Amino acid sequence: MGTLTFDSFDPATGAVVGSHPNQGSDAVHEAVGRADEAAAWWAGLGHEERRRRLLDYKAVVTQHLRELATLVHQETGKPVGDATLEIVLAITHIDWAARNARKVLGRRRVGTGMIGLNLAATLEYLPLGVVAVIGPWNYPVFTPMGSIAYALAAGNAVVFKPSELTPGVGVRLAELFAESVPEHPVFQAVTGLGETGAALAGDPRVRKVAFTGSTATAKRVMAACAENLTPIVAECGGKDAFIVDADADVARAADACLWGAMSNAGQTCVGVERVYVVDAVYESFMRELSGRVAKVRAGEDYGPITMPGQVDIIKRHIDDAAKSGKVIAGGPASVRAPYVDPVIVEDVPEDSPAVREETFGPTITVRRTRDAHEALQLANASAYGLGGTVFSKNARRAMELARMMRSGMTAINSVISFAGVPALPFGGVGDSGFGRIHGADGLREFARPKAISRQRFAMPGMNLTSFARGPAELDRLIRLVTFLHGRRKR
Numbered sequence: 001m002g003t004l005t006f007d008s009f010d011p012a013t014g015a016v017v018g019s020h021p022n023q024g025s026d027a028v029h030e031a032v033g034r035a036d037e038a039a040a041w042w043a044g045l046g047h048e049e050r051r052r053r054l055l056d057y058k059a060v061v062t063q064h065l066r067e068l069a070t071l072v073h074q075e076t077g078k079p080v081g082d083a084t085l086e087i088v089l090a091i092t093h094i095d096w097a098a099r100n101a102r103k104v105l106g107r108r109r110v111g112t113g114m115i116g117l118n119l120a121a122t123l124e125y126l127p128l129g130v131v132a133v134i135g136p137w138n139y140p141v142f143t144p145m146g147s148i149a150y151a152l153a154a155g156n157a158v159v160f161k162p163s164e165l166t167p168g169v170g171v172r173l174a175e176l177f178a179e180s181v182p183e184h185p186v187f188q189a190v191t192g193l194g195e196t197g198a199a200l201a202g203d204p205r206v207r208k209v210a211f212t213g214s215t216a217t218a219k220r221v222m223a224a225c226a227e228n229l230t231p232i233v234a235e236c237g238g239k240d241a242f243i244v245d246a247d248a249d250v251a252r253a254a255d256a257c258l259w260g261a262m263s264n265a266g267q268t269c270v271g272v273e274r275v276y277v278v279d280a281v282y283e284s285f286m287r288e289l290s291g292r293v294a295k296v297r298a299g300e301d302y303g304p305i306t307m308p309g310q311v312d313i314i315k316r317h318i319d320d321a322a323k324s325g326k327v328i329a330g331g332p333a334s335v336r337a338p339y340v341d342p343v344i345v346e347d348v349p350e351d352s353p354a355v356r357e358e359t360f361g362p363t364i365t366v367r368r369t370r371d372a373h374e375a376l377q378l379a380n381a382s383a384y385g386l387g388g389t390v391f392s393k394n395a396r397r398a399m400e401l402a403r404m405m406r407s408g409m410t411a412i413n414s415v416i417s418f419a420g421v422p423a424l425p426f427g428g429v430g431d432s433g434f435g436r437i438h439g440a441d442g443l444r445e446f447a448r449p450k451a452i453s454r455q456r457f458a459m460p461g462m463n464l465t466s467f468a469r470g471p472a473e474l475d476r477l478i479r480l481v482t483f484l485h486g487r488r489k490r
Contacts, residue, residue, distance in 0.1 A: 006193065008167050011077040011304045011338050018168045020191040025199040031159050031190050032203045035130045038184035039157035043127040047102035047155075054098035054153055057180040062091055064176060068169070072140060075166040077303035077338070078264055083141075089420055090145040093438065096422030097153035104440045105154060105447055114484055118459045125447035127155030128207035132200045134221065135170060136212040137163035137306055138267040138360075142419075144170070146426060146437040147210035147233070151446040152187060156207070160189045161200050165306060167191040197221070204228045208446060211235070212269075214358075215431045233435030233445050235269065235427055237358050238386025241379035242272045242415075243401060245372045245392035246280040252413070253391040254288035257364070258296065260389065260415035262342050265302045266362040267310075270387035270409070270416050273359055275366040276375035282368045286328065286346070289366070293329045293342050298362065304338035305361065311337045314361035321345040321354035321365060328366070350378065358384065372401055380406040386428035389415050408432065 008017045021027070042050065061068070065087055072083035107124035131151040135144030140162060151158050162170025167189075174189035181187070190196055201209050201224040208231050211221050215236040225232050242260065244253045260272035277285050298304075305311050315335045322331050322345060330343035343363040348354050354365050369375040372392070379388060388407040392398040395412075402410035408428040409418040418424050425441035427433060436442055462473055 006164060006167075006191075008075050008165060010074050011165075011306045011308070012299075017071075017074045020167045020171065023190045023192045023196050025195070028159075028190055028192075028196060028199040029203060031185075031188050032130055032132075032200070032205050034185045035157040035159050035188060036205050038186045039127065039129045039155075041184050042152075042157055042181075042186045043155040047106060050153060050155065051098045051101065053181050054094060054149070057177050058091055058094040058098065060176050060179050061087070061094065061173075064172075065091075068141065068172065071169055071172060072166070073303075075168055076137060076140065076306045078306075079301075079303060082264060082302070086139050086142040090142045090149075092420070093142075093145055093422050094149040096439075097149040097443065100423075100440070101153035101155075101443055104443045112453070114480065116453070118455055118457050120454045120456050122452045122454075124450050125154070125444055126450050128446060128448055129156060130206050131156045131158050131208050131210060131446055132203070132206045133158055133160045133210045134197050134201065134213070135160060135162045135166075136269075137165035138264060138269070140166035140169040141173065143212050143235075143269075144210075145173070146442065147212075147446075148173075148187065150437060150442040151208075151210070154443050154446040156446055157185075158187045159200060159206070160187065161197045162189060162191065164191075164193050198224055201225055201230070201232075202227060204230075206230055208232065210437065210446075213237075215433075218433060233427070233437065234433035235386075235435075235437070236431060236433040237269045237360070237384070238407075238428060238432045239273050239356070239358050239382050239384040240270055240387045240389070240407070241274045241276060241375075241382070241405070242364075242389040243372065243375045243379060243391065243405075244275070244277040244281060244285055245375075245390065245394070245397065245401070246278040247393045248278075248281060248285075248391035249393065249413075250281050250285045250288050254285055254292055256389070256391070256413075256415040258289060258292050258342075261364045262293075262296055262302055262362045265298070265305055265340065267306060267360050268416070270419065271360075272364060272389065272415065274355060274379070274382075275364050276369050276378050277366060278372055278375060279368055279370060286366065289344065290328055293344060296342050298339040298341045302362065305340060308338070310360055311335065311340070313357075314340055314359055314363065317354040317357065317359045317361070318343055318345075318363060320352055321348045321363075324349050324352055325354075325365065330363075350381065356382070372397070376401055376404055380404075382406075383431040384428070385430040386432035387411070387416065387418065406430070408436075 325348035334341035425436035
């Protein structure tokens with residue numbers, strides 16, 4: 001029998017932040033049952049009423065911003081300033097989802113074409129019912145809210161299982177929602193360990209699962225979902241590349257690269273892990289990067305490694321990279337749990353763990369390339385494909401490189417900027433997962449398209465869907481199709 005409660009800890013000090021119930025399958029089953037009933041009520045409110053209530057929730061979260069930031073700081077160890085930025089971005093996504101749901105999902109007429117001249121056709125996107133969100137610990141507000149807010153705006157009820165490392169944040173987000181929507185448990189949090197998440201994903205009344213975590217865990221969640229053919233949107237991390245072209249502003253590129261790699265102690269799914277620099281600017285870029293990294297301090301500019309087990313992975317990658325490459329900053333001695341000082345290693349072989357596997361720590365590998373084309377080839381030679389960055393003063397060239405980068409998102413002359421644009425979809429390819437949150441695609445991810453065709457009048461002489469159809473109708477159909485589509489284009 002499992003424990004009845006579990007504690008969350010401050011990773012920097014080991015102090016207990018809070019104690020939470022380790023909810024088993026029975027408790028999860030009851031929560032989904034409540035959500036199933038709440039979903040019908042929430043869907044019945046319609047777009048405008050949901051919009052009003054979600055905007056009110058946005059205001060409540062904003063009013064509790066400092067409290068939430070402190071809690072995020074306590075459970076993850078990240079600086080309060082970084083926690084504040086994360087919550088602000090989440091607030092903008094709640095706002096966008098609430099304001100745009102009707103426009104994206106509402107009923108609209110669509111063209112029927114000549115063959116369907118006597119029909120009227122409409123398309124709308126209807127709620128799924130209960131959506132399960134299984135969230136991560138590294139961004140415990142921003143990342144799950146990218147699913148929660150969009151699922152709620154689409155008319156669904158949500159059951160949220162936060163990471164066992166950050167349960168207090170998840171519970172508080174649900175409590176604050178109840179201030180805006182007190183009538184029914186439209187948004188609930190269930191706390192617990194892996195078994196809690198498995199019970200949630202495996203409940204047949206869950207109509208979709210939104211998961212963020214490792215690729216290995218995503219496969220286990222998908223296996224649980226397969227039992228009931230429950231669809232899943234999965235964001236599974238990445239190994240994002242940063243390309244510096246020959247005409248890049250190296251000072252700005254180095255500044256962005258360093259923040260993208262080291263902020264949140266490198267515990268960012270779209271953080272910078274691999275850097276490819278064109279030969280023409282390699283030396284100047286490395287001077288800028290080396291000078292800036294010397295001023296970055298673990299424990300001051302960023303916090304500890306939140307998940308203790310990740311320290312071993314980071315150490316293994318650093319040790320291997322230091323043996324095969326040239327250490328520019330830090331090294332094996334940088335690992336002083338729970339902190340890891342910044343590490344930069346150049347000339348690391350492309351088949352090494354530090355280049356191939358997700359490190360999820362404040363480390364980067366840097367490689368010199370002949371040109372941007374080689375940099376792009378190396379960037380794309382990864383099983384992952386989440387985000388990426390291109391620095392170049394040539395807008396057309398930068399756009400070309402960004403479009404050819406095998407990733408779901410690419411930032412140009414900035415880093416991770418796409419995450420702050422609510423209208424842009426967020427998600428990856430390959431081992432980074434599939435499906436999208438954020439933007440119109442994110443709203444549609446949590447809805448089902450409903451197509452309706454209505455005959456307005458009978459088409460004279462063209463009753464094609466009847467056993468009374470004769471040769472004359474088919475002949476007229478062939479002549480019409482030939483007129484519309486039979487002319488070859490050369």
